[in-house]
Amino acid sequence: MKTYGGRAVADSERAEHTTGGVYSVPGQSFERDSRYITTRVTRGGESGYAVESGRYRLIAARACPWANRTLIVRRLLGLEDVIPAGMPGPTHDADSWTFDLDEGGVDPVLKIHRLKDAYLKRDPDYPLGITVPALVDTRDGAVVTNDFAQMTLDFSTEWVEHHREGAPDLYPEHLREEMDPLMRYIYTEINNGVYRCGFAGSQSAYDEAYARLFDALDTISDRLETRRFLMGDTITEADVRLFTTLVRFDAVYHGHFKTNRSKLSEMPVLWAYARDLFQTPGFGDTIDFQQIKSHYYEVHTDINPSGIVPAGPDNSGWLSEHGREALGGRPFGEGTPPGPVAPGEEVRPEGRADA
Structure with missing residues (x-):
């Protein structure tokens, strides 16, 4: 054992x-x-x-x-x-x-x-x-x-x-008492919540999971109405954890996992927040939409037996203006953005939002 x-x-x-x-x-x-x-x-x-x-x-x-x-x-x-x-x-x-x-x-x-x-x-x-x-x-x-x-x-x-010179403090010690329970909430209700919907084994399990997920998304949306990032004026680990679910929402979770009350692009605050992060160096330049779709639709044969990968959605909206600068703040605080993507780690052209 x-x-x-x-x-x-x-x-x-x-x-x-x-x-x-x-x-x-x-x-x-x-x-x-x-x-x-x-x-x-x-x-x-x-x-x-x-x-x-x-x-x-x-x-x-x-x-x-x-x-x-x-x-x-x-x-x-x-x-x-x-x-x-x-x-x-x-x-x-x-x-x-x-x-x-x-x-x-x-x-x-x-x-x-x-x-x-x-x-x-x-x-x-x-x-x-x-x-x-x-x-x-x-x-x-x-x-x-x-x-x-x-x-x-x-x-x-x-x-x-x-760390590089100018690296942000993604886990500030003075914020951890508030951050830790927030990140647990994001994990249980949103990061894992989409999976709870997609892999529900019964209608009642799905209905409960669906309600929990969108209640949490609404709660986080309310939090982000008046602050640019989850912990205030700068990016933290909490934003990273939320972003990786949001960026997959319309491409995969909305259809494949049946999280279809609303698309992310129909939730104004979360959509603007997610675009703000996507357009920040270090976030969107790690995202390959084609690989994301290929993974979920081809691997989860119990949900998608045909293995067909959908052609949509149009991802160009990720590059549109988000307007979150009006809330103030600086993504990297006293630090600076990361430099260019490391050679060999660039997202393939067919996986980018402008593909």
Whole structure:
């Protein structure tokens, strides 16, 4: 029996957990498998993994909202050269994410085709989902952690000595008492709320999930009416976490997950807020709409058996004026925007909003 995320996992439990770390039981509400490898990379290296430039490889698929968070935070903080990234293709099978976009289908650094191989390096009997993002130690090719929520907080707090000059403080200490419960609310009600709708196992479960999701979106919309960002005048980790769900809303969740009370583009405050972030360096330049659609519509065959990927929607609206400057504030506070996207990490032309 192994222990992950503070809970013992018996061999008999393995079949419940998919590559994406989620599962749904017919007739029941959706649940997310929230057990992760919780080892941390810290300045002091207490767990055996110390902060070290170039030692770790971030494996983060653009299609995945949880992985997208790490790509945004890494870019905002200027950690691209310090924590190099590998990006699997947008689809995966029941076994593993794979490096379909790389030459020969092999990650050029880890020399593996399946991300699963890095998990098995950590534990030959690894029982849980093969998820992204994953931080891999290039010394032995083994996964260090896939705890996405802690990973980005550690990028902000443990990797400070490697931040670029002018990097924003995404997790300000004086705001954490208010931020932490807000981020938990965003996770349970919105980030996970769309999945609760999409994978509901019954009509009643869906109806409850739908009501919870839109109640939360309305609550957050009210909060953002008078403040430019969730915590006030500057961007924080809370905005990153909300953004990755909002940017997928019309392209995927509205139709695929049946979250169709309103499109994001029909919710004025949230739509303007999301466009403000999208047009901020570090956010929209990590988004590949084509990969996002390919992932959800091709992988979730239980929801979309045909595997047909819709041609729409028109994403050019993401580049339209948002007017949020009228609320004041500065996205990076006393800091500065990140520089150009790192070579080789540019979003493919067919995935951009102006495609």
